Amino acid sequence: MTSRDSRTSRSAIVDPLGPLRDPQEPGCDVFLTGTVFLDIIFTGLDSAPVRGTESWARGMGSSPGGVANMATALARLGLRTSLAAAFGDDHYGEYCWDALEQGEGIDLSMSRTIPGWHSPVTVSMAYEGERTMVSHGHEAPPAFGAATPTAPAGAAPFPQCPPLTRAAVASLGPGRTDGWIAEAARRGARIFADVGWDESGRWDLGALADLEHCEAFLPNAGEAMRYARTDCPRAAARALAERVPVAVVTMGAEGSYAVDGRTGETAEVQGIAVDALDPTGAGDVFVAGFVTGTLAGWPLADRLAFAGLTAALSVQEFGGSLSAPGWPEVAHWWRTAPEALRPRYGFLDALVPPGAAPAARRRAVPTIGFRHSA
Numbered sequence: 001m002t003s004r005d006s007r008t009s010r011s012a013i014v015d016p017l018g019p020l021r022d023p024q025e026p027g028c029d030v031f032l033t034g035t036v037f038l039d040i041i042f043t044g045l046d047s048a049p050v051r052g053t054e055s056w057a058r059g060m061g062s063s064p065g066g067v068a069n070m071a072t073a074l075a076r077l078g079l080r081t082s083l084a085a086a087f088g089d090d091h092y093g094e095y096c097w098d099a100l101e102q103g104e105g106i107d108l109s110m111s112r113t114i115p116g117w118h119s120p121v122t123v124s125m126a127y128e129g130e131r132t133m134v135s136h137g138h139e140a141p142p143a144f145g146a147a148t149p150t151a152p153a154g155a156a157p158f159p160q161c162p163p164l165t166r167a168a169v170a171s172l173g174p175g176r177t178d179g180w181i182a183e184a185a186r187r188g189a190r191i192f193a194d195v196g197w198d199e200s201g202r203w204d205l206g207a208l209a210d211l212e213h214c215e216a217f218l219p220n221a222g223e224a225m226r227y228a229r230t231d232c233p234r235a236a237a238r239a240l241a242e243r244v245p246v247a248v249v250t251m252g253a254e255g256s257y258a259v260d261g262r263t264g265e266t267a268e269v270q271g272i273a274v275d276a277l278d279p280t281g282a283g284d285v286f287v288a289g290f291v292t293g294t295l296a297g298w299p300l301a302d303r304l305a306f307a308g309l310t311a312a313l314s315v316q317e318f319g320g321s322l323s324a325p326g327w328p329e330v331a332h333w334w335r336t337a338p339e340a341l342r343p344r345y346g347f348l349d350a351l352v353p354p355g356a357a358p359a360a361r362r363r364a365v366p367t368i369g370f371r372h373s374a
Contacts, residue, residue, distance in 0.1 A: 013353055014327040015078050016296045017166075026164040028107065030074050030291060031184065033084040033162075034067030034171065036100075037120045037135065038092040039320045043278050045127035057125070059277075063319040064096040065122055069281035070169055073288035075104045076326035077310070079295070082163055084110035086140035088119030099322070110163070114141055124320075126278040165189050166295055169287060170214070174198055174207035185213040192216045192291050194283065195223055203227050205243060216246040216294065218287050224249040233257060234268075248304070250286055256304050267301035269344070272312040281320035286311040288324070302347045309333065309345065327352060 015021075017029060044058025064072070067085055075081040083106050087093040093113060100106045120137025162168065162180045167190040170181050185191050191214045203226040211217060217240055221233040224247075228236035233249045234257050240247035241261035248258040255271040289310035293303030310325050313333060317323035331352035337345060 013331075014351055016292050016351070017079070020296070026166055027080060028082045028163050028165040029079040029295065030167045030169060031082045031084070031162050031165040031189070032067060032070055032074075032169040033110075033180065034070075035120060035137070035140070036064055036068050036085045036087060036093075036096050037066035037122045037137070038096060039063050039065030039122050039124060039280065041124045041126065041278060041280060041319055043126045045125055047127055048132060049125065061319040061322075063322040064099050065281075065320045066120070068096060068100055068321045069284040069324070070288060071100060071106050072104050072321040073281070073285040073310070073314075073324040074169075074291065075106050076324050077288055077292045078327065079288075079292060080107070082107040082110060082165065084162075086117065087111060087113045088117055089113055089115050090118050092119035092121065117141065124278075124280050126280065129276055129279070131279055162187075162189070167192060167291055169193070169291065170210065171196060172208045172210055172214075174200060174202065174204060175209075177209045181210045181213050190215045190294070192218065192287060192294075194218050194287055197223070198226070203229075205240075211244055214244050216248060216290070217244040218248040218250065218290065220283065221249055221251045238266075246300075248290060250283065256286070256308055258300055258304055260300055265300055267299075267304050269301060269304040269308055271308055272341070274312045274316055276315040277317065278319070278323065279315050281323060282311045282315050285314040285324050298347070305344055305347075 039062065041061045041063070042057035042059070043061070045055060049055045067083065071081050071083045083100065087097050096119065097108065097111075097113070101108045117138070117140065120135065122133050122135040124131050124133045162184045164187060165184065168181070168184045170178065170191055170193045172193050172195045181191060193211065193214045193216070195208065195217075205211070205227045219227065219240075221236070224233055224236035224240060225231060228239035230236050230239065233251050237247045237249040237257050237259045240249075241259035245262050246258065246260050248256060250256045251271075253271045253273070255269050257266070257268045259266050286307045289307030290303050293306050298306070309330065313325040313329050314323045330348065334345065334348045334352050
């Protein structure tokens with residue numbers, strides 16, 4: 001395994017933690033680890049592909065995916081982001097590394113390129129406001145993953161010791177314990193967690209062993225209602241807040257609802273209506289927005305509003321990680337926001353600099369590795 005030199009995070013036009021920074025505090029704002037995929041996204045499909053036929057998409061994009069979605073969203077909001085991940089020893093892996101390190105300023109000093117290991121790939125098809133995905137890949141070597149048939153759990157777990165950080169984002173799974181989460185929490189990191197679909201169908205909250213280390217748990221409505229055994233997402237959030245300090249339930253276009261179990265405070269923010277092109281990565285962008293507001297010390301309702309805004313901006317682009325907005329996009333939206341939304345988002349006035357122009361962001365492109373620049 002080899003590593004490459006990593007650059008420090010690029011500065012954003014807004015540092016949301018600027019007033020809180022102290023030279024004695026960690027240089028890392030958010031740490032995360034996971035699998036980086038190459039995402040290939042098809043858009044402009046009128047319907048789902050039909051068996052035995054060929055479908056042509058009107059749009060196509062390639063970008064880093066998987067955990068790169070969250071890492072990019074955090075970095076574009078001005079958080080100093082550190083990612084520990086395995087990268088494929090191929091052109092896809094090289095592209096993803098360069099896009100994250102050089103393009104987004106993400107610290108990859110804990111990441112590695114694995115000789116002879118190819119990049120996992122996901123093909124995503126967006127249609128009718130939803131998406132269908134097909135993925136292929138192999139588990140990273142045991143130093144980067146959980147137990148495999150040939151490598152028992154506990155064999156060189158990665159990361160063995162997460163860096164000192166203000167916060168960490170984790171993806172929980174039933175029956176799985178990731179030692180780095182407890183260690184990061186022990187060292188003072190605030191843990192924010194989401195969760196994937198429970199393929200076992202049990203939806204047992206007690207099986208999420210690392211939930212006890214989390215400050216905030218952010219499932220979507222379908223996941224939350226199954227874990228809480230209720231058909232109401234708001235009731236689910238209240239039930240989950242008995243197990244974790246802050247429970248946030250996302251409800252798609254309807255918005256989000258949160259409960260702070262420590263104070264009893266609740267907040268609900270309606271979704272922003274937009275013309276959605278591709279929902280890939282929107283959930284990750286929501287979490288990144290909520291993490292940003294939490295670390296900056298914003299009120300609960302403002303955190304929900306900001307998270308929902310960034311997610312809404314992201315679905316208007318395609319490409320997962322590279323659809324994530326930054327402060328220039330937030331500033332542009334705020335300057336043209338409908339009058340009806342201005343009271344709810346008035347907190348942005350003190351955050352976005354006047355006259356900030358939309359940035360020339362890297363976006364998903366149909367292919368990678370053009371031999372000549374356009």
